[in-house]
Amino acid sequence: MKDSEVESAAPAEVTAPHTPRTSLGGRLFNVLAAPGEVFEEIKASPPRTANWLVPTLLLILVGWLGVWLIYSQAAFRHQQDEAQLKVLQRLVEKGKLTKEQFEQAQQRLGGGSTVGYILGPAAGVLGLSLASPFWGAFLIWLIGAKIHRGGYSYGKALEVAGLANMVAVLGSVVRTLMILALGNLQAGPTPALFIREFDPFNLTHTAVAMLDVFGLWVCAVRAAGMARLGNLGFGLCLTWLLLVWAGLNGLVLGAIWAFRTLLGL
Numbered sequence: 001m002k003d004s005e006v007e008s009a010a011p012a013e014v015t016a017p018h019t020p021r022t023s024l025g026g027r028l029f030n031v032l033a034a035p036g037e038v039f040e041e042i043k044a045s046p047p048r049t050a051n052w053l054v055p056t057l058l059l060i061l062v063g064w065l066g067v068w069l070i071y072s073q074a075a076f077r078h079q080q081d082e083a084q085l086k087v088l089q090r091l092v093e094k095g096k097l098t099k100e101q102f103e104q105a106q107q108r109l110g111g112g113s114t115v116g117y118i119l120g121p122a123a124g125v126l127g128l129s130l131a132s133p134f135w136g137a138f139l140i141w142l143i144g145a146k147i148h149r150g151g152y153s154y155g156k157a158l159e160v161a162g163l164a165n166m167v168a169v170l171g172s173v174v175r176t177l178m179i180l181a182l183g184n185l186q187a188g189p190t191p192a193l194f195i196r197e198f199d200p201f202n203l204t205h206t207a208v209a210m211l212d213v214f215g216l217w218v219c220a221v222r223a224a225g226m227a228r229l230g231n232l233g234f235g236l237c238l239t240w241l242l243l244v245w246a247g248l249n250g251l252v253l254g255a256i257w258a259f260r261t262l263l264g265l
Contacts, residue, residue: 024050028058031163032170035221039160039228047155052133052162058169059132063125066176070185071117079185080117081109083200090201096263132168136161136218140226143240150230160225164218171214189213203257210249219245 022030022041031038042051070076088105091097097105140157144150171189178187186198192209199205223238 021045024048024054027051027163028055028166031166031221035164035224036228038163039225042156042159042163042225043152043229048159051159052137052165055162055165055169056129056133059129059165059172060126062169062172062176063129064122066172066179067118067121067125069176070179071121072114075183076179076185077114077117083185084109086200091263094263129165132165133158133162136164136222139241139244140222140229144226144230144232144237148230148232148236150226150232152229156229157226160229161222164221164225167214167217167221171212171217174214201260203253203260206256207249207253210252215245216242 022038027038027041071080085106088097088102092099092102137154137158137160140160141152141154145152145154145157175188178189178193179185181187186200186209187193188209190209190211190213192198192205192211195205195208198209219241220238223234223241226232226237226241227234
């Protein structure tokens with residue numbers, strides 16, 4: 001048999017499918033529409049810090065911009081004062097605050113600068129934005145890599161959690177626009193939008209306000225990333241993350257209830 005015949009009889013070399021590499025901007029936008037494709041690329045690519053760092057910075061900047069746009073308007077500062085005034089009035093009714101203390105607190109309301117209204121929410125945005133990717137990565141790593149033996153690193157989970165936060169960036173934009181358009185600090189992408197007279201002292205209203213559409217979307221995108229990294233079922237991953245999400249919200253509600261009970265609210 002000739003050498004050429006032997007070569008032609010040999011099986012053709014099988015090459016592994018090549019995952020196309022997209023730009024960072026492409027990944028940031030594609031994760032909203034086709035997260036599975038983005039996370040398949042993440043799985044096959046070397047670590048990239050930008051995948052979690054850039055979404056985190058965007059979440060901080062968009063959140064700060066929203067806080068400034070809202071509290072730079074006197075109408076929203078007045079709403080904030082009114083909400084605090086209702087709490088103080090309830091404390092007086094329950095005997096937790098004297099009338100003199102109430103009058104002193106009332107005089108301080110509305111007397112601060114715009115910066116005073118912005119600092120608290122801005123600090124909250126910073127803290128939550130910095131904690132979110134690391135907490136999300138911990139859940140993805142613990143559940144997918146350890147409990148279900150997915151075999152991927154915390155670093156890969158961090159990239160998935162960071163990119164998933166692009167959903168939170170979009171959610172922050174939507175919430176800010178809804179507040180500005182509806183003229184209501186309580187406005188947001190939750191079923192509480194349909195409550196005609198939202199009562200912050202009503203625990204049921206508070207629970208409904210926690211059902212944020214974008215929070216659920218973040219869970220779904222994280223689940224898609226976990227499933228791709230560990231070759232796991234999407235339904236399994238989503239169930240785990242939704243259970244954790246529901247449990248954490250339950251703890252927050254419990255803490256709110258305990259605090260209100262303690263103060264007699």
